[in-house]
Amino acid sequence: MRVLSFSHHHRFVAAAPSGGGIPRKRWISCAAVGAPLLWICLATDVYAAGAAAPISWFTLLMGLVGGLALFLAGLEQLADGLKRAAGGALKRMLGQLTTNRIMGALTGAFVTGALNSSSITTVLVVGFVTAGTMTLTQSVGVIMGANIGSTVTAQILAFNVSQYALLPVAVGFFLMFVKTTERRTQIGMMIMGLGLVFFGMGIMSSAMAPLRSYEPFIEMLRTLRNPLAGLLVGALFTGVVQSSAATVGIAIALASEGFLTLEAGVAVALGANIGTCITAMLAAIGKPPEAVRAAVVHVIFNVLGVLVWFFFIGRLTDIAVWLSPTVPELSGTAKLAAEVPRQIANANTFFNVVNTCLFLPFAGLFAWGATKLIPDRPTPPGPIEPQFLDPALIAVPDMALVAVRRELTRTAEITLSMFTTLGEAFNRGSMQELRTLAKEDDKIDTLESACMAYLNKVRQQPLNEGLSEEHRILMVTAVSLETLADVIETDLVELGAQALALDYRRSRETQSLLFAMYQCVHISLVTLIEVLRTGDQTSIEAITQRSVELKQVQRDFVHRKADRLCYVNEAALKSARLEISISEKLFRMQSLIKRIAHEYLAVEKARAAAETTGDDPPPGAVSS
Numbered sequence: 001m002r003v004l005s006f007s008h009h010h011r012f013v014a015a016a017p018s019g020g021g022i023p024r025k026r027w028i029s030c031a032a033v034g035a036p037l038l039w040i041c042l043a044t045d046v047y048a049a050g051a052a053a054p055i056s057w058f059t060l061l062m063g064l065v066g067g068l069a070l071f072l073a074g075l076e077q078l079a080d081g082l083k084r085a086a087g088g089a090l091k092r093m094l095g096q097l098t099t100n101r102i103m104g105a106l107t108g109a110f111v112t113g114a115l116n117s118s119s120i121t122t123v124l125v126v127g128f129v130t131a132g133t134m135t136l137t138q139s140v141g142v143i144m145g146a147n148i149g150s151t152v153t154a155q156i157l158a159f160n161v162s163q164y165a166l167l168p169v170a171v172g173f174f175l176m177f178v179k180t181t182e183r184r185t186q187i188g189m190m191i192m193g194l195g196l197v198f199f200g201m202g203i204m205s206s207a208m209a210p211l212r213s214y215e216p217f218i219e220m221l222r223t224l225r226n227p228l229a230g231l232l233v234g235a236l237f238t239g240v241v242q243s244s245a246a247t248v249g250i251a252i253a254l255a256s257e258g259f260l261t262l263e264a265g266v267a268v269a270l271g272a273n274i275g276t277c278i279t280a281m282l283a284a285i286g287k288p289p290e291a292v293r294a295a296v297v298h299v300i301f302n303v304l305g306v307l308v309w310f311f312f313i314g315r316l317t318d319i320a321v322w323l324s325p326t327v328p329e330l331s332g333t334a335k336l337a338a339e340v341p342r343q344i345a346n347a348n349t350f351f352n353v354v355n356t357c358l359f360l361p362f363a364g365l366f367a368w369g370a371t372k373l374i375p376d377r378p379t380p381p382g383p384i385e386p387q388f389l390d391p392a393l394i395a396v397p398d399m400a401l402v403a404v405r406r407e408l409t410r411t412a413e414i415t416l417s418m419f420t421t422l423g424e425a426f427n428r429g430s431m432q433e434l435r436t437l438a439k440e441d442d443k444i445d446t447l448e449s450a451c452m453a454y455l456n457k458v459r460q461q462p463l464n465e466g467l468s469e470e471h472r473i474l475m476v477t478a479v480s481l482e483t484l485a486d487v488i489e490t491d492l493v494e495l496g497a498q499a500l501a502l503d504y505r506r507s508r509e510t511q512s513l514l515f516a517m518y519q520c521v522h523i524s525l526v527t528l529i530e531v532l533r534t535g536d537q538t539s540i541e542a543i544t545q546r547s548v549e550l551k552q553v554q555r556d557f558v559h560r561k562a563d564r565l566c567y568v569n570e571a572a573l574k575s576a577r578l579e580i581s582i583s584e585k586l587f588r589m590q591s592l593i594k595r596i597a598h599e600y601l602a603v604e605k606a607r608a609a610a611e612t613t614g615d616d617p618p619p620g621a622v623s624s
Helices: 024-050 057-096 101-115 118-131 136-149 151-157 166-177 182-207 209-213 215-225 227-241 244-256 262-275 277-284 289-310 313-323 332-373 397-428 431-459 465-502 508-534 537-567 570-613
Strands: none
Touching: 057 182, 057 244, 101 118, 101 136, 101 332, 118 136, 136 151, 136 289, 136 332, 151 182, 151 244, 151 332, 166 182, 182 244, 215 227, 227 244, 227 262, 227 289, 244 262, 244 332, 262 277, 262 289, 262 313, 262 332, 277 289, 289 313, 289 332, 313 332, 397 431, 397 465, 397 508, 431 465, 465 570, 508 537, 508 570, 537 570
16 A cells, blocks of 8 residues: 655645746735734834724734735636646647737636636746747737636636635645546646635635724725725735735625625725736746737736726726626625625726727737837856747756747747858868868757756756647757757868868769758758758658768769779868768768657657647657
8 A cells, every 4th residue: 555645746745846826926926915914013013002902913914924824825726737738739729829819818817716826827928929939919819818818717616606715725635645547646636726715815804804804904905995005915916926816705795794885895906916017027027029028918907907997997886786796685894795796806897808808809909009119138258048949848858848848949040140151262262261160069068968857857857748849859959959950060161161171172973962962961950950940741741852962972973982082182182081071970960860850750740740630749759
């Protein structure tokens, strides 16, 4: 019998690298929230003598901070489980269903509703734009739709389901810690996370119950009736905890105890829409301009939407009352507690739906404005750095591997540039140009090292058979590209320099055969870049066919040299040795290119067969 242990199943208790658990910034956020709450409690304790009953501030604070910690832990657990279980599906949805702005908005709403966090969706979108799998214009619709999806959590919380919270916690725990499949474990993470969200909300609500008769606290909440005060509180709190769902959830919890009026709750919810932009901006720090623009679109959309509605909060509350059920048999605090939570949730949903419908036709304008605000950066001098290896994507292995593939495509482009420069320098007889190629190889070494380190981190995540095979292929590709660059920098540059130093005039036939071999490898490199970018099966087969052609040309070249050796002088003999060595190195390059192509050929054929039969892609099907 296997003994269950928390150390073995670390997904929930301890944070895996870039994976499950609660990141350090979340604990810091909880501490940042707890400190002001403690200050409020101590500062107002002097008034407690006038309260109807003594209040245990320690117990109250413990309930508030502990409940908030469980709420955030649940959101993290839910999102992490979904990303692990459906990372590939999320990528395909966001890649294939965002061809127009309407589908992009619907996709963003669905994904965010499942993840329970518009911040997470926006961070993913920033990563997708960084990886080159989504354009800026496509991201605008997704970002707008994400705000609609973020209201799902508030709608569920408004039903006051906290009394049933321990049921999904128990079911999720059972699925996670009983020996089962990896997919069931991930589903267990999602279910348990959902239960923790509701359980944490219930704890916070219960902890605040003693404050019903505490006049200083009630008086403090009355200040939130000022829309500007509520807006600022909502924005600041969301910026600290980095979760608009937590802010709106706490507003609903306060309303369910009769503390918060509808006007104050709506103002706090509007502020949460501004505060959630902080997460996107933090995620975009250090990213390429395209990713920063996606974050800027999120900020502009949310801030502009709040500004439009700020002066019409009264009208928004009227609409929320009209959309929500009433309890006429109740009055006073009891009536507020029964009606306001649903009204806040409906106001939040209505606000985001209307804003999306209002601004979606101008998605192109948003993208244009972001491009003007964040222009392309000139390539900075100094060592090259990876562009697409976003650490935020490691938790979604499917997308992380796409980022590696994008970075390897960039590496192949640099290799092609090196090879092109080599041919031009040899034709011009420029020794200086040949020598400068050594610096270009340093770029390849840097990118290959970064890709391998990134792949090592991805390997620490749970990978199914297909992702494990793709991981292996990308490792082979990274090493092969680095070897290609080494052949150019170490072998061909040196051989070319020696051939130029001989100052020997080659025959037209020799020059033609050498150029044919060079051109064959050059075209194969261009085709390889297309393979890495799209996985096109026709391009893969073209590389294989070109390898056959090169082999025949090289054989003819060597035979020609062998036949003429008896008729040449010593200089010609030295030149022949160099030329044969050059042909061998070119053939070596073609073999490396073919090796990469053959890896992709097998998996792309498997993917095509799976799509034809309608079955799931077999192990090794690469996600393009």
